[in-house]
Amino acid sequence: MIDDVRAVPREKIEFYRENGFVQIDDVLSPAELEELREYLSETMGAEGGRSTATDREGGAYYKVLNQRVNTWRDHGGMARFVLGGRFAHIGKQLTGFDGIRLFHDHALYKMPGDSKPTPWHQDWPYWPMRETGAFSMWLALDDVDESNGCMMFVPKSQRIKNLKSVSLVTPEDIFGQAGAEAADRNTAVVVRMKAGSCTFHDGLTFHYAHANTTDRPRRALAIIFMADGTTYSGASHLCTDGLGFAAGDVLKGGLFPKLA
Ligand SMILES: O=C(O)CCC(=O)C(=O)O
Numbered sequence: 685m686i687d688d689v690r691a692v693p694r695e696k697i698e699f700y701r702e703n704g705f706v707q708i709d710d711v712l713s714p715a716e717l718e719e720l721r722e723y724l725s726e727t728m729g730a731e732g733g734r735s736t737a738t739d740r741e742g743g744a745y746y747k748v749l750n751q752r753v754n755t756w757r758d759h760g761g762m763a764r765f766v767l768g769g770r771f772a773h774i775g776k777q778l779t780g781f782d783g784i785r786l787f788h789d790h791a792l793y794k795m796p797g798d799s800k801p802t803p804w805h806q807d808w809p810y811w812p813m814r815e816t817g818a819f820s821m822w823l824a825l826d827d828v829d830e831s832n833g834c835m836m837f838v839p840k841s842q843r844i845k846n847l848k849s850v851s852l853v854t855p856e857d858i859f860g861q862a863g864a865e866a867a868d869r870n871t872a873v874v875v876r877m878k879a880g881s882c883t884f885h886d887g888l889t890f891h892y893a894h895a896n897t898t899d900r901p902r903r904a905l906a907i908i909f910m911a912d913g914t915t916y917s918g919a920s921h922l923c924t925d926g927l928g929f930a931a932g933d934v935l936k937g938g939l940f941p942k943l944a
Pocket residue numbers: 749792794802807820822833891892893904906
């Protein structure tokens with residue numbers, strides 16, 4: 685397991701709490717990065733299994749993201765990285781939560797060819813949670829910049845609540861929603877990173893990813909974590925449907941393990 689506990693510098697914690705995102709460099713060693721690339725490639729190429737590919741080649745969503753949810757349920761090597769506590773412990777320090785549970789992971793490839801940007805959105809409105817605070821770790825498996833799908837974040841936009849989810853395929857302008865007036869896209873921070881580095885962002889932080897204009901996939905792994913004690917809202921979601929949760933139940937159990 686990738687489960688060592690790393691101390692996060694105070695200024696990184698303060699930056700996350702103030703701005704709703706932070707960049708953490710070199711969370712994987714070169715050897716770990718190579719190992720994860722191999723597992724990810726095996727997972728993305730596999731048929732069947734317990735993970736879910738959200739679209740097929742040629743589909744509108746696929747042009748935004750070639751995505752596979754819950755790779756850890758398919759591949760022991762992916763589980764080594766996703767369930768290992770390294771990322772969860774960084775998230776625990778950033779958020780200050782008493783405990784951190786896994787919500788899900790997803791492999792996020794931005795494919796070459798007819799690539800579309802990931803439009804500006806917040807993540808939390810897609811998640812079936814009553815409490816805010818859940819967050820994502822987004823790990824670059826390739827060097828990323830504006831040419832192949834690096835992310836941008838609007839600082840302090842995590843303070844904006846009660847917006848509606850936007851479609852990633854036929855994008856609606858989130859900045860035009862009532863309640864979003866305080867978010868200014870002109871303040872967005874472009875986050876270029878080396879492979880093996882990552883960002884953490886709050887589920888409410890406005891973010892965007894550029895289209896991939898190169899001739900190779902942009903590979904990323906994102907892991908979504910939530911505070912221990914987060915409760916189910918009752919909304920439908922791929923990761924909770926059919927599991928018997930009632931609105932108000934704590935999200936826990938074997939598919940949502942406590943990792944930190
Ligand atoms: O990888 C991308 O293009 C977007 C990722 C994203 O929106 C997220 O991880 O929340």
